[in-house]
Amino acid sequence: MKERFLFNKGAMxxxxxxxxxxxxSETIAMMLEESYEIVGVAVNGREAISKYKEExxxxxxxxxxxxxxxxxxxxxxxxxxxxxxLILVISALGSPEQxxxxxxxxxxxxxxxxxxxxxxxxxxxxxxxxx
Amino acid sequence: MAKxxxxxxxxxxxxAKDIGxxxxxxxxxxxxxxxxxxxxxxxxxxIQPDLVLMDIILKGGMDxxxxxxxxxxxxxxxxxxxxxxxxxxxxxxxxxxxxxxxxVKPFEERELHTAIEMALYKYKMEEKLRQTYEKLKELDxxxxxxxxxxxxxxxxxLAPIIANVSLLEQGDFTAKQKxxxxxxxxxxxxxxxxxxxxxxVTRIDAGKVKLTLESVSIPEIVTNALESLKPLADAKxxxxxxxxxxxxxxxxxxxxxxxxxxxxxxxxxxxxGKKGRINIxxxxxxxxxxxxIADTGIGISEENMPRVFERFFxxxxxLTRRGGLGLGLSIVKEYVRLHGGKVWATSELGKGSNFSFSxxxxxxxxxx
Numbered sequence: 009m010k011e012r013f014l015f016n017k018g019a020m021x022x023x024x025x026x027x028x029x030x031x032x033s034e035t036i037a038m039m040l041e042e043s044y045e046i047v048g049v050a051v052n053g054r055e056a057i058s059k060y061k062e063e064x065x066x067x068x069x070x071x072x073x074x075x076x077x078x079x080x081x082x083x084x085x086x087x088x089x090x091x092x093x094l095i096l097v098i099s100a101l102g103s104p105e106q107x108x109x110x111x112x113x114x115x116x117x118x119x120x121x122x123x124x125x126x127x128x129x130x131x132x133x134x135x136x137x138x139x
Numbered sequence: 140m141a142k143x144x145x146x147x148x149x150x151x152x153x154x155a156k157d158i159g160x161x162x163x164x165x166x167x168x169x170x171x172x173x174x175x176x177x178x179x180x181x182x183x184x185x186i187q188p189d190l191v192l193m194d195i196i197l198k199g200g201m202d203x204x205x206x207x208x209x210x211x212x213x214x215x216x217x218x219x220x221x222x223x224x225x226x227x228x229x230x231x232x233x234x235x236x237x238x239x240x241x242x243v244k245p246f247e248e249r250e251l252h253t254a255i256e257m258a259l260y261k262y263k264m265e266e267k268l269r270q271t272y273e274k275l276k277e278l279d280x281x282x283x284x285x286x287x288x289x290x291x292x293x294x295x296x297l298a299p300i301i302a303n304v305s306l307l308e309q310g311d312f313t314a315k316q317k318x319x320x321x322x323x324x325x326x327x328x329x330x331x332x333x334x335x336x337x338x339x340v341t342r343i344d345a346g347k348v349k350l351t352l353e354s355v356s357i358p359e360i361v362t363n364a365l366e367s368l369k370p371l372a373d374a375k376x377x378x379x380x381x382x383x384x385x386x387x388x389x390x391x392x393x394x395x396x397x398x399x400x401x402x403x404x405x406x407x408x409x410x411x412g413k414k415g416r417i418n419i420x421x422x423x424x425x426x427x428x429x430x431x432i433a434d435t436g437i438g439i440s441e442e443n444m445p446r447v448f449e450r451f452f453x454x455x456x457x458l459t460r461r462g463g464l465g466l467g468l469s470i471v472k473e474y475v476r477l478h479g480g481k482v483w484a485t486s487e488l489g490k491g492s493n494f495s496f497s498x499x500x501x502x503x504x505x506x507x
Contacts, residue, residue, distance in 0.1 A: 124305035
């Protein structure tokens with residue numbers, strides 16, 4: 009038991025990237041993969057929900073404007089499934105009103121695009137340290 | 140071409156019949172005669188005539204002028220008044236219904252005929268103009284929508300560019316390569332700033348810009364803005380003087396106040412030459428604060444002064460001008476207005492400009 013505990017402690021925290029722009033999702037993954045395990049990339053809200061259920065990631069980075077199920081719907085759905093889910097919204101197209109809506113839907117923090125590696129690493133670390 | 144249909148409105152049956160016959164002799168069709176204002180409106184709706192010949196004094200509750208007003212606004216049918224009355228008050232009331240003619244009884248046939256033809260011609264021209272106007276309005280809307288989409292699309296590749304530049308900055312590069320990365324970064328940031336300005340204007344037009352109120356420290360705003368302007372001001376050996384009380388706080392939207400001050404201060408640095416002076420004063424007037432940015436720059440001519448806060452207006456539109464989109468001051472004006480404040484400027488060409496804005500310390504209501 010003790011050994012398993014140690015193993016778990018050393019394991020990387022898991023992150024699910026939800027982003028429909030390929031270069032952007034790849035970039036977010038590149039920025040976070042040294043310190044975290046990227047368990048998948050979802051390109052819309054529907055995929056985000058199913059991948060969340062499969063992978064149970066420690067944190068989700070969530071785009072807002074996407075085809076089919078959008079980010080706000082996905083946030084609601086994920087939070088309903090797991091109220092402890094940790095969701096970081098990363099959006100460029102979202103207006104301040106949409107960001108507010110996302111926070112009301114249950115998002116834990118938001119980040120405006122464009123952002124730098126320093127900012128995303130700081131925000132992700134801060135969010136995960138609360139758990 | 141189909142014959143012109145004319146609706147005759149006249150409460151004296153015999154006179155109405157006579158007018159009808161004379162119109163038929165001229166080659167027009169008279170599908171109906173209305174004896175009252177109410178009937179005139181009903182018949183106009185049914186028949187959709189090309190023109191209404193309208194008497195003014197009618198029996199019943201509605202006179203010819205009221206009926207003409209309704210026919211014009213509801214059915215967009217041209218009206219020509221045919222009346223014995225030329226009193227000033229009647230004429231003035233009739234004018235308000237935008238008639239296409241006013242014929243005084245007794246009239247001559249030739250006169251009636253030419254008046255009707257002129258009215259029909261004017262109406263046709265007006266229709267053409269109206270259609271052109273509608274078409275232009277539609278095109279303008281399409282263009283605005285297109286630009287909105289285009290700017291959003293242009294913005295999205297910027298996010299991965301800026302993000303990846305920040306990744307590259309961590310890399311182990313030669314000095315030259317680092318310089319390249321730095322230039323890419325600065326250029327991408329500049330492009331982002333330009334696109335954001337355009338998008339902000341479209342948001343202002345759509346009424347989407349709202350205030351997020353908090354306690355804002357004016358000295359902090361001033362210090363932060365000047366810090367980012369320091370490299371350019373230093374390069375031009377400009378002297379910047381600041382007079383502000385240490386702890387002046389107001390209730391405002393911090394990002395917007397920073398944008399207001401940043402914009403005016405950056406203009407001052409941009410339009411002031413080498414070894415120029417820029418004085419920044421913040422006056423606490425109790426209810427509100429007044430911030431003034433005075434420079435010794437190129438100044439603004441009296442002719443251009445009334446237009447400097449106008450959108451797209453640029454004093455110099457040549458390609459050698461000093462950059463920017465001509466949107467900055469219009470955004471400043473809107474942000475100040477949202478806070479319930481005022482912005483104004485005075486200037487002397489060749490001597491310098493003073494830009495000031497006032498902001499209430501407390502927001503009584505949120506302006507829309």
